[in-house]
Amino acid sequence: MKIAWLKKALLRVEGEYLSRMGISLPIIAIIVVALADLAAGRDHFLTPGIIVAPPLAAITVSWQRTIFIGFLGLATQAALSPYDGVTDVNDHDILFGQLFAYTAVTVFSVYIAWRRETGARAFTAITSVAEAAQHALMRPPAPRVGGVRLAVRYVSAADAAQIGGDLYSVLETPHGVRALIGDVRGKGLGAVQTSAVVLGAFREAAFDEGGLERVAQRVDTSVGRNGTSGDFITALFAQFDKPDRVELLHYGHVPPLRVSRDGEVEQLVPTDPWLPLGLADMVDDGPTPWRVPLLPGDVLVFCTDGVIEARSPADNTFYPLEQRVGPLVKGSSHDLDSAVERVYADLLGHTGGSLSDDVVLLLVAPIPRPLPAHPQDPPVVTG
Structure with a gap:
C-alpha cells in the first residue's frame, strides 16, 4: 500500500517550501543569467538561458504570475540583445528561432501552472470529502x-x-x-x-x-x-x-x-x-x-x-x-x-x-x- 498520509505529508512539505520561494526563484534565475551574460562579454550569447525561468514559475507560482515571468524574461532578453550584438546578425532566423522556442516554453509553462492549481484544488476537495466520510462512517x-x-x-x-x-x-x-x-x-x-x-x-x-x-x-x-x-x-x-x-x-x-x-x-x-x-x-x-x-x-x-x-x-x-x-x-x-x-x-x-x-x-x-x-x-x- 502506498501510504496516503505519508505522501500527503511529503507533498505538503514540498508545497510549503516552494510557496516560500514563490516568485523569487524564477526572478533569481533571470538575474543570474543576465549577470552571467554581462560578465561573459559581447562575444558570448547567454541570454537563451532565461528560458528556464517560466518552467520554474510553473512549479512555484500561479499561472497568472507565470505569464508575468514570461514577459519579464522576454523583456530582459530584448534589453540585452543590443549588448550581445544579436540584432546585428544578418541571419534573423536565429532571433526568430529563439523567440519561438521561448514563447512555446512560456505557453506550456502557463498551462502546467494552471493544471497544477486545478489539481491542487481537486485534491483538497477530495481530501475534505474523504475526511467527512471517514468521520461519518x-x-x-x-x-x-x-x-x-x-x-x-x-x-x-x-x-x-x-x-x-x-x-x-x-x-x-x-x-x-x-x-x-x-x-x-x-x-x-x-x-x-x-x-x-x-x-x-x-x-x-x-x-x-x-x-x-x-x-x-x-x-x-x-x-x-x-x-x-x-x-x-x-x-x-x-x-x-x-x-x-x-x-x-x-x-x-x-x-x-x-x-x-x-x-x-x-x-x-x-x-x-x-x-x-x-x-x-x-x-x-x-x-x-x-x-x-x-x-x-x-x-x-x-x-x-x-x-x-x-x-x-x-x-x-x-x-x-x-x-x-x-x-x-x-x-x-x-x-x-x-x-x-x-x-x-x-x-x-x-x-x-x-x-x-x-x-x-x-x-x-x-x-x-x-x-x-x-x-x-x-x-x-x-x-
Whole structure:
C-alpha cells in the first residue's frame, strides 16, 4: 500500500517550501543569467538561458504570475540583445528561432501552472470529502468507552483517501461494550458502501439485541438486503460485559491475540469457525459465541488481514504479528496509544514503509473494577 498520509505529508512539505520561494526563484534565475551574460562579454550569447525561468514559475507560482515571468524574461532578453550584438546578425532566423522556442516554453509553462492549481484544488476537495466520510462512517472512538480502554490505527490503501473496505466500531450499550472489526471484499466505492451498511446495522443492533449472535444476524440480514450481489465481509464481534472476560463471535475474520501483562501471546482461535457475513445463508445455523477469560493487564489485539498479509520486500515474508506483538504491547494496558503506534511502526519497518491493503489495528484492554473499601472497624465500647 502506498501510504496516503505519508505522501500527503511529503507533498505538503514540498508545497510549503516552494510557496516560500514563490516568485523569487524564477526572478533569481533571470538575474543570474543576465549577470552571467554581462560578465561573459559581447562575444558570448547567454541570454537563451532565461528560458528556464517560466518552467520554474510553473512549479512555484500561479499561472497568472507565470505569464508575468514570461514577459519579464522576454523583456530582459530584448534589453540585452543590443549588448550581445544579436540584432546585428544578418541571419534573423536565429532571433526568430529563439523567440519561438521561448514563447512555446512560456505557453506550456502557463498551462502546467494552471493544471497544477486545478489539481491542487481537486485534491483538497477530495481530501475534505474523504475526511467527512471517514468521520461519518468510522467515528473515532474515545480513549475510553465504558469499561474498556482502546486505541486504533486505521490506514486506507487508496491514495488521497482515508476510508476503505476495512471497518471497526466500539460502542457502549446496555449490554456492555460491544465491538466490531471487519473487512469487506474488494476496494473502492463499492467496499465503502458495504462498510456503511455493516456499520449502520451494527450500531442499531448493538443497542437493541440481547446477544451477539442476534446482533450478527441483524447485520447479516442488512447486508443481504442492501449490499450488492456477491458481497461478503469477514467480521469479528466482541462484547465486554465483565472486566474478567470477553465474549467473541467469529465470522471468518483474523483471530484476535491476547497479550498478557508479561508479554505472553495467545491466539484466540474460534471454537466454531464460520463463513463471512453475506454468505451465512449458505448454511442453516450460525456460529456460537465463546468466552475468553481476561486477567488484569491483558490486552486484546484485533486486526484486519492487511496487517498479517503485509509482505517484506526483502524476502517476501508475511508480517509475523503473533511473534512480534508481545514485546511491543506488554505492560501497556494503561497506555494503548503508544502501544498501537509501536506495532504500526514495526509493521512499516517490516514492509519497507509501504503497505498494499487497508489496515486496522485495534487494541482493547478492560479496566479492572476497583476493590471495595474495607469496612471500618466497629468502635470499641468500654464499660
